[in-house]
Amino acid sequence: MSGANGAGIRVTVDGSPVEVAPGSTVLEAIRAAGGSVPTLCYDERQAPFGACRVCLVAVAGAPGPVPACTTPCREQMQIDTRDDTARRVVRTIVELVLSELPVAPAPHTELARLARELEIGAPRFTGEVHAPRLDDRHPYLVFQHELCISCGRCVRACDEVQGAFALTATGRGFHANVTAGLDAGFRDSTCVSCGACADTCPTDAITETTLLNLAAA
């Protein structure tokens, strides 16, 4: 497993060589090489999840694009962040995610920034969109369920950062969403109001009351 000078693994990112520690992911290698690849379900405070497929890259010899966040580096791996197939798939994924939302995500959100980065304009796909559902029973935290894209970041923040285990993924397919407790709302679940979910949410599906009021003002 180890490279010539001892512990490291040597890979190339878009042709540039870089050495990373054993166990590093392709995403970590790309960042170590000074490169970048878009992400959506990724948060460095959480274990890689590999759910959104927005970090797809090509790896020489692989049958198709691989998610950078969950793929471990191998010695002499050649990583291509500009692969056409990967870029086309990623763009389509984000377009599909956006197509389910009743409104465009607010400009400051990570999803909106991602759409700008990928130069996604008016949605190509039309169809059913989520109906607005606001839950503002908590003094600080608000659900805007219609903005949930089921990336799982809030659930993992609650589990892996705080350890309150208050949030749960719920529903299937188009109806997939997130809920506190058994749909009890934040206050009546095991939530400890730490706000890690709002902090990581890339769409404002969970946000802070004060920020919502700021946006409305």
Add this chain to the structure above:
Amino acid sequence: MTQRFDSEVTTVCGYCGVGCRLEAHVRDGRVASISPALDGPSNKGHTCLKGRFAHQFSRSRDRLTEPLIREGDEFRTATWAEAIDRIRAELTRIKATHGPDAIAGLASSRGTNEECYAMSRLMRAAVGTNNIDNCSRVCHSPTSWALRKSLGLSGATGSFDDIEAAQAAIIIGANPTEGHPVVGARIKQATLRGLALVTIDPRRIELSDYAVLHLSPRPGTNAAVMLGLAHVVWRDGLLDHDFIAARTEGFDEVQELIATYAPEQVHEITGVPAADIERAAHVYGEVDRASILWGLGVTEHLYGSEVVRLICNLALMTGKVGRPGAALLPLRGQNNVQGSSDMGALPDTYTAYRSVADEDVAQAFERAWGEPLSREKGYTIPQMFGAAVDGRLKAMYIFGEDVAQSDPNTAHVIKALESLEFLVCQDIFQTETTRYADVVLPASAFLEKDGTFTNAERRFQLVAPAIDPPGNAKPDLEIIQMVSRALGHEMGYADSAAVMDEIAALTPEYAGVSHARLGRRGLQWPVAADGTDSVILYRDQFELPGGRGRFAALPYKQPGDAADQEFPLVLVTGRRLQHYNAGTMTRRTGNLQLVDREWLEIHPDDAERLWIEDGQRVSVRSRVGRIEVEARVTDRIEPGHVFTAFHFPEVRTNLLIGSSADVNTSCPEYKVVAVDVRPMAEQPAFTPAVPEPALI
């Protein structure tokens, strides 16, 4: 993000001692939102509901925005010039009539290092007395004392990163998921990844559910538990003989002592099953890297300081100190409770715990400040109140502490405040204490000032203002300098960085600290002149003569209070997640919607015996006072014990606490109070059972 906000600054949380780095986002002169700094060394991109959300207090309508001067029974607003002149006139008069030692000051563990240092300079140089103390007196002074005696320095031996580096850990007398939520979360995550945790507390705390073992000793018997653990470690061959021989002294005496604390004897004293004592000792002793964390459940006892020394014993005899994952980590209560004492806001020491009687040190400060300085120890906080009641102390200057709510034996404190001829309070709100003030100075919250806080890891971190103080309120450093100037002692600091430069110049342990050098990650003291800091202490030697750690052969002694016929239950006090200490800040935020009242936790067996129902109002009476509070029946507490917090002035919990205090540091015995609990009549009276103040 930036387009939503006018400005953003990185600062340090002003609540507990974890020292979370925060990003404050400001819009229209108010804090709109706070998020955790991803690179915060202690919080790593996380924070709790206090740090993240409980900031609206800073723009609460009842913030103090103008100086207040007492006229008869009323306060009137005054100009700064008037207020400062009144302070000058009164302090000058009292000093001329009764001498400088008739005046005392309290620095604040909520304030910055620079403010605490300036406050101690105000008392020592401008007034001429060593009567300066801070609220670490009532929380971790026993820890500070014991760590200095056993190991040399008054601070954690490692960092919170040792939690993840450890294979096993003991938490004794702390409830981190409520008192230090971010560290609590880190511990919980560590247990989910395999950390073998032992919790020791009269209450079954949340982390007990994640522990391999929970011990529930009777309140006040921690010493016996630690001696029992030491006995098993010794008996079962878990000692680190090389470490003991090479790096410690005094083990022989300890060996004789612990021989008499077999688990069966410890069971008699503590109520903890002998098998649990044995298992806990093995969990800690068998692994290579294990740490011990503790809180006020260890210190706020009659022999709290001795228990901290027994904790040190256990680490020394197993060689579990001075390495990654093998640390002693006291969970400091307030944002700057480490720093306020480091900075010399103590009656007996200058910066870095150097004695006021040390001639070289005193002369160095005399040269720097240009004033003669007293070599006599000043009063501790409890001594100040005693001296006020019997007429020796005439004036106090209290900066950022609500002693009438948070200190023990409230009735005595109030009597002391009433006895003073002159009281200055420097605070952000009217508090229970400001009722007795003659002059109230409007001060600044942590979001409104700059300087540094030192967290529980000994880490100096930069504090930056996100917003301006409201109205005519001023940053505390400026206020202290104004008062000092009026008293004829010009401090002449251009800014807080200049104060830190002076501290560094006068203190070898902080020689390399400067605001410019702290950057985003801060520095952990001792900091050498070249800026090298100390993540782990005692890697090679202890900071004691000979470089050896010192064992302490201290037996178990009974607590100052015990249940009896008249007061059959033992009350333990502590904190709740949603609120913070006197609640001055958190009660003015949405946290009040989450928890809007105090309650008393009582075991179902006791509740049934006393005919108390869940949610019923009960009367709680101790030897010194009485309160009324709602009861909640829960089996998280052991039979015979009750628990409540002290966040609400409607329930003056500290009326119940007597004057019993740690034998070495006079830290109050908040954790063992014999009480009588009984149900109230149908119609609850919501008036607090507090003596009416003579004024107002």
